[in-house]
Structures are given as C-alpha cells and as structure tokens.
Amino acid sequence: MNDSHLQGxxxxxxxxxxxxxxxxxxxxxxxxxxxxQIIHLSITELAELAQCAEATIFRLCKRLGYGGYQAFKxxxxxxxxxxxxxxxxxxxxxxxxxxxAAKVFHSNIEALQDTLKIxxxxxxEQAVQALHHADRIEFYGLGGSAPVAxxxxxxxxxxxxxxxxxxxxxxxxxxxxxxxxxxxxxxxSHSGSNKDIVESLKAAREAGAKTICLTNYSKSPVTKVSxxxxxxxxxxxxFRSEAMASRIAQxxxxxxxxxxxxxxxxxxxxxxxxxxxxVIALKRY
Numbered sequence: 001m002n003d004s005h006l007q008g009x010x011x012x013x014x015x016x017x018x019x020x021x022x023x024x025x026x027x028x029x030x031x032x033x034x035x036x037q038i039i040h041l042s043i044t045e046l047a048e049l050a051q052c053a054e055a056t057i058f059r060l061c062k063r064l065g066y067g068g069y070q071a072f073k074x075x076x077x078x079x080x081x082x083x084x085x086x087x088x089x090x091x092x093x094x095x096x097x098x099x100x101a102a103k104v105f106h107s108n109i110e111a112l113q114d115t116l117k118i119x120x121x122x123x124x125e126q127a128v129q130a131l132h133h134a135d136r137i138e139f140y141g142l143g144g145s146a147p148v149a150x151x152x153x154x155x156x157x158x159x160x161x162x163x164x165x166x167x168x169x170x171x172x173x174x175x176x177x178x179x180x181x182x183x184x185x186x187x188x189s190h191s192g193s194n195k196d197i198v199e200s201l202k203a204a205r206e207a208g209a210k211t212i213c214l215t216n217y218s219k220s221p222v223t224k225v226s227x228x229x230x231x232x233x234x235x236x237x238x239f240r241s242e243a244m245a246s247r248i249a250q251x252x253x254x255x256x257x258x259x260x261x262x263x264x265x266x267x268x269x270x271x272x273x274x275x276x277x278x279v280i281a282l283k284r285y
Contacts (some may be wrong), residue, residue, distance in 0.1 A: 008117030009075040010035065010234035012064050012218075015118070018193070019219030023056045031076075039077045043069045054228035063140075099262035112252060114233035119253075126228045128260035129158070130210045134184040135164035140172045140200050141188040148188045148214070148250050155258040158276065160268040169196035176200045189213065190232075190246050192207075192220025201225040214253060216246045 013028055020028055030050040031038050039048065046069075047054045061072040091103050131137060137156055141149030146167040153165035166172045173196070176185055185204035189197045192215035200224045201211045213226035216234060223229045230253055234245035262269040 008114060008233070009072065009079050011114040011118050015216065015218045015231055015233060016063060018191075018217050020060070020063075021056075023052045024060045026050050027052055027057055027060050033078065035080055039073050039080065045124060077145060082240060107245045108248045111232070111234035111249045115231075115249035115253070118231055118233055120231070123228055123230055124256065124260070127212050127230060128264070130212065130228060131159075131161070131186075131257060131261050132183050132264045133182075134161055134210070135182040136179065137161055137184045138172075138179070138204075139163070139165040139186045139188070140176075140197055141167055142194055142196055142273055144247065145188040145190055145194075145197075148247060148254070149186075151251055152186060152188070152254045152258075155254065156261070158269060158272050159258070159265050160262050160272055164177070169200065172196065172200040175205050176204035176209070177207055179204055179207045179209040181210075182268070183207075183209040184212060185209050185214045186214070187222060187226070188215075188250065189220075189222050190216050190250075192217045192222040194222070198222050198225055214250055 010032065013031060017025065017028055025044070027050045030046070034049075041049070043054050043057055047057055050057070057069060061067075061069050064072065066072040066075065077123075082232065091100055095103070120183050139152045139156075140147040141147070149165045149167060153163055156163045164175075166175060179185065181203070185201055187197045187201045192213070198221050201222065205225055205227075210228070211226045212228045212230065213222045214230045214232065215222050216232050217223075218229065218231050232246045232249040232253060234249060
C-alpha cells in the first residue's frame with residue numbers, strides 16, 4: 001500500500017503520543033491543535049512554528065508509517081475532508097441532557113470510525129488463529145478494563161475452548177505463570193501502562209503462552225510483552241474520559257474476534273449456542 005494512503009493519520013498520532021520525545025511531542029501537539037493549517041505548511045514552516053528541527057518532523061512521520069512529510073500531509077488531508085467537524089465537541093455544564101446524549105453518542109461513533117481506520121488486518125487474523133488453536137484462554141483486565149475482559153469471556157465461553165476472565169492482579173499473575181505454550185492470555189489495558197497487566201502478560205510469556213493485548217496506545221509498555229497487539233482509538237473531552245469511548249471500540253474489536261473464531265469453529269459454536277438457549281430458557285418466565 002502507498003504510505004500516503006494509510007488511513008487514520010490523526011488517531012495514529014494520538015496513539016503514539018506517550019512514547020514521543022519532548023521535541024516530537026511538541027510537533028504532535030501542534031499538528032493536533034492546528035490540523036487544518038498543517039496541510040498548507042512546508043516542513044520548514046512547521047519546524048519553525050513547532051520550535052523543532054526539520055529532522056524531528058521527518059522522524060515523527062516515519063514513526064507513523066509514512067515515507068516522509070508529503071505522504072503524511074496527503075493522509076492528513078484525507079482525514080480532514082471527512083464530515084466529522086461537528087462530531088467531537090466538548091461537554092459543558094450548560095448542555096441539556098439531550099445535547100449531552102448527542103455528544104456522547106457522536107463521540108462513541110467517532111471512536112468506532114477512528115479505530116476502524118487503524119485496524120491491522122494481519123494482527124486481527126493472527127489473533128483469531130491464536131484464539132482458535134488455544135487449549136485455554138484467559139482474559140485479564142483491571143479497573144475500567146475489567147468489564148471489557150468479562151465481556152470477552154461472556155462471548156468466548158461459547159466457542160468450546162476453556163476460558164476465564166480474571167480481574168484480580170494476584171490471580172492474574174499466578175494463573176499466568178502456570179499456563180503452557182498452547183494457552184493464550186488476552187490483556188486489556190486502555191493506557192497500556194498498567195503495571196499489573198504488563199507483569200501478568202510477561203509471566204504468561206515466560207510460561208510459553210501466546211500473549212495478545214488490546215490497548216489505545218501502540219507504543220505503550222503492554223505492547224512490549226505482547227505477541228499480538230490490537231489498537232483502539234478514542235478522544236478525550238471535558239467530563240468524559242477517552243477510556244469511555246475506547247470501551248465501545250474495544251468491545252467491537254472483541255466482537256470481531258469472536259465472530260472470526262466462531263466461523264472457524266462453526267459446528268461447535270452452533271451446537272453450544274443451542275445448548276445455551278435451552279438452559280437459559282429454563283430461567284425465563
């Protein structure tokens with residue numbers, strides 16, 4: 001693929017922000033705050049405005065996957081022509097509940113669209129194959145990521161592979177260390193910097209298990225201990241953290257994995273779904 005056609009320039013930039021040097025961070029911040037202006041600036045003009053060297057800008061473009069500044073600008077321009085100008089809006093105390101609902105819903109839609117732009121199909125395929133061939137799957141999440149891990153377990157319990165969701169850091173690291181090379185650990189961390197999740201995936205790796213992470217930041221610590229990395233994207237606004245919107249994108253990625261694995265295990269999944277319907281029916285009036 002021509003690097004100028006890489007989609008999701010802005011979400012890619014937000015995703016690597018925590019890993020940037022101070023000079024690269026200044027450039028990234030300037031770009032995010034002045035996106036419309038950037039497409040009309042030369043690399044020399046941007047370097048002067050961001051108070052950095054031209055080499056810093058070129059290095060940032062390469063880290064984003066572009067061959068150079070011009071390819072980066074073409075991709076950025078493609079992002080900006082989409083009709084998203086009114087989607088990402090700050091929530092204010094003066095907003096009515098109807099307005100708040102509209103902004104929250106639009107922010108969730110934006111998180112889904114941004115994530116779809118940066119999905120790596122090879123990583124998705126690798127994750128599906130790893131999960132499909134696993135003899136055991138363990139989903140790890142803490143804090144706001146715990147419900148995402150639980151949702152993953154709630155789905156994958158249907159595919160005929162022994163699995164569990166662990167939301168206690170001590171149980172995670174203990175269980176991880178006792179796994180084998182046929183097992184898969186799936187860690188969810190919005191920031192990718194949760195020390196407990198990183199240590200648990202590291203322990204799983206040392207036991208020989210395959211590790212998969214789901215995070216919002218492509219250069220975060222959790223990616224360093226993961227064999228397969230899946231990246232979501234979202235934006236933060238007043239009164240609403242980016243983790244709220246990223247949860248919707250992460251759940252959608254897990255749905256995608258579940259459907260992918262289910263298609264590979266179709267007969268087993270269909271049989272299990274019928275058994276589940278029968279037993280759940282007994283719990284309804």
